[in-house]
Amino acid sequence: MSMLTGTTLSNASLTVAQLERALSERFPASTGEPWDRNGCVAGFPDDEVSSVVVALDPTYAALCATREFGANVLVTHHPLFLDPPTRFVSFGCGDDVAGSRVHAALSWGISCLNYHTPLDASVEAAVLPTLMGLEFSGELLQPLGDAPHLGYGQVCEPAGGGLTVGELAARCKAVFERPARVWGDPDAPIARAATATGAAGNVVDAALGAGVECLVCGEVKYHQALDASERGLAIIELGHDVSELPLTLPLARAVAQAGVSTERIHVYNQGMNWYSA
Structure with missing residues (x-):
């Protein structure tokens, strides 16, 4: 785990409920998808925040790291679950992994907060263009109707001139x-x-309509990619997790701006969930 640096320190005490309220104002559920889960999915709203671990996924390993560090809040991008678990038993004692994660979190006094599609649609989600050496034009492939500055997919131009698909x-x-x-x-x-x-996959048609020649993303379905490439849209798949790992930093900054001192915020380096053999 590595500590977040470069943000303002705060010594004010904060409850889990207050942290959730501040983050939910930053990433409101109204800007997310209706099927999504956000906010405090499991936890102890009245507890005072001691320390916070920020991660991409609320895995058992991330929960163990939170416990080992002595933190009582785990803030992630992905939720503990989308479909409600059917069993809440110790990890390794059943086949409902999500239920076992909830069991572990509550047994260890850890509150789990997450901000999924509201973070995806936020201004803070435009993290890939800078990393890729691209200039974000401000145009979104799928803007939200009532908030056109928010949405999915950033249209960019190569910084400094020409670029090929292979070079990107x-x-x-x-x-x-x-x-x-x-x-x-x-x-x-x-x-x-x-x-x-x-x-x-939801922005492929919009990318083609916007005259985009290459889409850099986490993943698309096989037939979507096959059809898109034949229609003239090249696609570079980074891997779902690889593309979203940079989102932990704006999420950690939001936790700091909510009032948690940077010395009590730690970004969990979970690495990649898969590899190429």
């Missing part, structure tokens, strides 16, 4: 130290690109 894929590999899956001609030039974290 090489940048992705250099930044994340993982090979990317590339659909399309590596020698094809890019004048307009787009970035999207996580699953990006």
Whole structure:
């Protein structure tokens, strides 16, 4: 785990409920998807926040790290569950992993907060363009109707001139130290690109409509990628988790701005959930 630096320190005490309220104002559920779960999914609202661990996924390993560090709040991007668990038993004693995570969190006095699609649609979600050496134009592929400055998919231009699909894929590999899956001609030039974290099948048509030639994202379904590449849209898949790991930093900054001192905020480095053999 590494400590967050570069934000304002605060010594004010804060309850879990107050932290949830501040983060929910920053990433309101109204800007997320109706099927999503956000906020404090399991925990102790009246407890005072001692320390906070920020992670991408609320895995058992992340919960163990939170406990070992002595923190009582785990803030993640992904929720503990979408479909409610059916069993709440010790980890390894059943096949409902989500229920076992809830059991562990509550047994260890850990409150679990998450901000999923509201973070995806936020201004803070535009983390990939800078990493990729792209200039975000301000145009979104899928803006929210009542808040057009929020939404999914950032339309970009290559910083400093010409770029090919293969060169952009090489940048992705250099930044994340993982090979990317590339659909399309590596020698094809890019004048307009787009970035999207996580699953990006919902923005493929919008990318084509916006004249985008290459979409850098977490993942798309096989047939979506196949069809898109034949329609002239190259796709660079980083991996769902790889594309979203940078979101832990804006999430940690939001925790600090909610009133938790930076010395009590730690970003859990979970690494990658998969690898290429």
